Amino acid sequence: MPVYLDKSSNTYFVSKCYADPLTLKSKRLCKRGFNTRKDAIKFESKFNINLRCEQSTNYNIEVLVDMFLDYKKERVKSRTYYDIKKIADKHITPTFKHLGIKDIKPSMIEHWQKQLLENNYSNDYLEAIQGLFSRIFNYCISKEIVDTNPVKIVGFVKNQSKSSRKLQFYTTDQYLKFRGVIDDERYLLVFDLLYFTGMRISELQARTWSDLNFDEKSLTIHSNYDCKNHVITPSTKNGEIRVIYLSDDLINQLNKRYTAMKRYKNFDPTKFYIISNLSILSQKTISNNKKYILDSYNGSHPDDQLPKIRIHDFRHSHVSMLINSEVDTFTIAERLGHSKQMVENVYGHLFPSKKKEILNVLNNVQLTPQTAT
Known part of the structure; x- marks a missing residue:
């Protein structure tokens, strides 16, 4: 350089x-x-x-993609940049690299979309691919390279055979059954932290003992682990620092592990991670342990099977538990590091009692019967 x-x-x-x-x-x-x-x-x-x-007046797509990536590299997190570059390299550049930007017509976009559908991708992934190409065209419009966005003209396609993924979570009773077969204290702490705090797995991986305040019974979330680039990023997903409060049971578990960690001669609370030591505990290792625990329970309970859920679904489980306890959406959003609107959009169907409150409002309006004339 x-x-x-x-x-x-x-x-x-x-x-x-x-x-x-x-x-x-x-x-x-x-x-x-x-x-x-x-x-x-x-x-x-x-x-x-x-x-x-x-x-040039008719730039090659390969050049434009590189220009767009240069532009985004200074404006997005390294993990986001990694994801969009991977999509561009796999789904955009190989197909259109021999064409100029002005040569790409709506009919070509339609053909490209048909090829994407043949791969049977999820609708979320299809949206990510098409959305990226649309943003590249919008970038070119802002640079006055082209006047129109053919992706926007054609519109996005969806795989009609793919239904929206149903939100999965464990009820409190189900989680207690799951944790009941955990025989490793560290993994008991890992899954308890996921279930009872709603932290993202990347946030939990990055937590050191210096983030924990035993007196306040709180944990500060200010960073996360980027598993693609293998680095700790100095901010959370939404860029905001938040403090979450922990139950007495969690504090007791953490205190027990903290006492054990302090016995290391090189112990440094700013460098030792809560769920590991000096190195990051990988998500794959956590997922493998989750599978082992789940198989152990289901293997010994053929008539009471627990559903298979992802690591991220422990976060959904935490939200479900809070909703069932009638915690308001603003408080849930603050704890998760989401916006109130996002909580309502993603978890709105879990608020049936709130919807039924509308009936109470409507039923309180007394309509005066009209008399016949």
Whole structure:
């Protein structure tokens, strides 16, 4: 990368050769005075985007995808960037890489959509693929490269044979049966934390002992583990820090494990993770243990089978428990790190008592019978 440190001024500068888009003659860019390397990189990335915009009137899709990814890299989290790049590399670039952006017509989008449907993807994944291509076109419109978005003109397709995935969760009774066969104290703590806090698995993986306040009986959620890039990201999924309060039973379990951890000579509460030690406990390992526990219960209870649920469904289970205890949506949203609207959209069908309250309001309105004339 053409970013260098000017040791005499302790600032950074950008120096690179490029072809002038009009004359095609070689030119050199030299821009000095950046206080940080990040500022210099940002300038160079923006320069590259603008240069590409000037080089052609009918850009190749492969070039445009790269431009879009350059644009998004500075604006989204590394995990999000990883996901959109993976979709672009698999579903967009290979199909359209030999075409210019202006050559892509609605009929081509329809053909592409038919190919996607043949792969029998879930509707969520189909929406992610089509949504990304639509955003790329919208980006090109903002750069005045094209005037229309053919993906938007055609509209998204859905796999009609795929029904929406039913929200799965364990009731409290079901969870107590599940935990009743756990014989490992660490995994008992892992699943209790998932079920009784509603944390995302990535948030739980990133929690260190320094996040725990025994006096307040609270846990601060300020980061999560990116399993794709294998790093701790310095923010949560929605970018907000939240504090969740823990039950006495959870505090007692945590205190017991904390006492054991303190016996390590190198123990550091800022570096030791709550559910592991110095290294991250992988989601695959947790999932494998969940399967083992579930198989153990179902194997010994043929007439009382527990449904197979995902790790993320423990979060849904926590919400279901709160809803059944008539906790309001605002409080649930705050605990989950969601918006109130998202809680209502995702879990609205679990609020039947709230819907029935409408009947009470309506029935309280007394209509005066009309007399015959």
